[in-house]
Amino acid sequence: MNMDGYARIESLAKRLGNAAAGRLDVDATARKVVERLREQPVRRALWIQQTWLQIAAALVIVVGGAVVASRLTQKGHPAVSAHAAHFVADDLGDLSAEELRGVLAGFDEMVGSNSIAVPEGSTDLRELDAHQLRAVLRSLEG
Amino acid sequence: MVQPQVVPVAPDAALILAWQAGDEQAAAELVGRHARPLARFLAGAGAPEADVDDLVQETFIRAFRSVDRFRGQCQFRTWLLTIGGNVLKDFGRRAARRKVLPLDDGVRDATGDPHEHAEASEAEALLAAGLQQLPRLQREVFLLRAQQGLEYEEIAAALATTPGAARVHYHHAVRRLKEVVK
Numbered sequence: 001m002n003m004d005g006y007a008r009i010e011s012l013a014k015r016l017g018n019a020a021a022g023r024l025d026v027d028a029t030a031r032k033v034v035e036r037l038r039e040q041p042v043r044r045a046l047w048i049q050q051t052w053l054q055i056a057a058a059l060v061i062v063v064g065g066a067v068v069a070s071r072l073t074q075k076g077h078p079a080v081s082a083h084a085a086h087f088v089a090d091d092l093g094d095l096s097a098e099e100l101r102g103v104l105a106g107f108d109e110m111v112g113s114n115s116i117a118v119p120e121g122s123t124d125l126r127e128l129d130a131h132q133l134r135a136v137l138r139s140l141e142g
Numbered sequence: 143m144v145q146p147q148v149v150p151v152a153p154d155a156a157l158i159l160a161w162q163a164g165d166e167q168a169a170a171e172l173v174g175r176h177a178r179p180l181a182r183f184l185a186g187a188g189a190p191e192a193d194v195d196d197l198v199q200e201t202f203i204r205a206f207r208s209v210d211r212f213r214g215q216c217q218f219r220t221w222l223l224t225i226g227g228n229v230l231k232d233f234g235r236r237a238a239r240r241k242v243l244p245l246d247d248g249v250r251d252a253t254g255d256p257h258e259h260a261e262a263s264e265a266e267a268l269l270a271a272g273l274q275q276l277p278r279l280q281r282e283v284f285l286l287r288a289q290q291g292l293e294y295e296e297i298a299a300a301l302a303t304t305p306g307a308a309r310v311h312y313h314h315a316v317r318r319l320k321e322v323v324k
Contacts, residue, residue, distance in 0.1 A: 005320045012269045012323065013288035017185030020194045021178040029195060030173035033202045034166045 154218040158209055173202055176219050179290060183223045186285050187230055188274050197233060201226040216299040220292060224300045227282050265323050272322030276315055283308050284315035 152160075152168075154175070160168035177198055184197050205212075205225050212221055273281050279301065286297045287308075294305040294312075301308065 005324075006316055008265075009269070009316050009319050009323065010288045012263075012266055013186070013284065015266060016270060016273075016285075016289055017182035020185035020189070020191045021181040023191070024177060024181045024195060024198065026174055026177045029177050029198055029202075030170040033173050033199050033206075034170050036199065036203050037166070037169060037206055 155214065158212070158218065161206065162209065169202075169206055172218070176222055177202075179219060180222055180226050182289060183285055184226050184230055186270070186273065186289050187227065187281060188270070189230055189233070193233065197226070197229055200233075201229045204229060216296050220286070220290075220296055220300040223286060223290065224282070227278070231278065268323045269319060272319045275322070276318060279303075280311045280315040280318075283311040284319070287312050288316075 152171070154172065157168040157172050161172070180201060181194050181198050184201075185191060185194055189197050201222060205222050208225075212218065215221075273284070276284065282301065283297055286292045286300070287294070292300075294308045297303075297308045298305045303311075
């Protein structure tokens with residue numbers, strides 16, 4: 001492209017918007033802007049408040065999620081334990097105080113008795129193989 | 143002979159600091175300095191003439207509300223013009239949702255003084271229409287350079303690009319506009 005073409009386009013561009021700018025009442029615009037800015041502190045405070053609330057909510061979600069995730073990854077069978085805890089909580093919630101006392105008494109009795117067939121030499125359930133675990137569970141069923 | 147008293151003109155940075163300290167007059171002074179160039183930029187970028195006043199106000203409001211983020215990477219006016227570009231983009235979105243006239247139709251406002259319309263050359267109208275066909279970055283680089291007379295370094299700082307890229311955008315814009323206007 002020759003330079004004349006550039007010069008013509010640039011010359012036209014310099015005139016673009018002149019009419020609109022010429023019609024602008026600068027003093028009135030300045031007054032209106034200042035009037036609107038007087039409302040700014042209130043709006044700004046609200047905006048900041050909302051923003052902080054959003055940030056706090058996001059933090060709660062992130063931190064809560066991280067805590068849950070870390071607990072789940074630390075435990076051997078996270079899905080099972082969470083599932084079990086859920087049902088135990090639900091079931092216990094349905095029991096009356098009298099019934100709860102009965103459950104605890106039964107549990108004490110079961111633990112105190114020799115009815116649970118724990119294999120010889122075992123001190124930790126995690127050391128048991130699948131066959132031994134089945135035997136323990138069967139003895140718990142009575 | 144009495145020498146005329148020279149009143150020192152406060153630089154924009156001083157006025158910005160004064161505004162941040164609560165001086166409303168400083169804000170009004172900044173509006174007075176930059177409102178017309180901003181109006182030219184907005185009109186050139188496709189703002190309907192009837193809305194230029196509102197868009198100028200909105201641009202200043204946004205600028206003053208976020209002036210803490212202005213780090214002096216470019217002149218205040220250049221920064222203001224880029225905010226004006228964002229305001230105009232949002233205006234265009236709202237207008238599209240309301241299904242009112244598109245921006246390029248608004249450029250040739252049917253209301254107003256017929257004499258002034260007669261003065262507007264056909265080439266100018268073609269250029270205005272051609273600008274609407276350009277990508278936004280090309281359009282803004284072109285206006286900042288050709289209309290506002292800014293250097294590529296200044297444009298690059300305002301639009302977060304490099305002077306070389308700004309130069310390329312400008313030349314692409316001029317090439318396309320020349321085809322439209324010829």
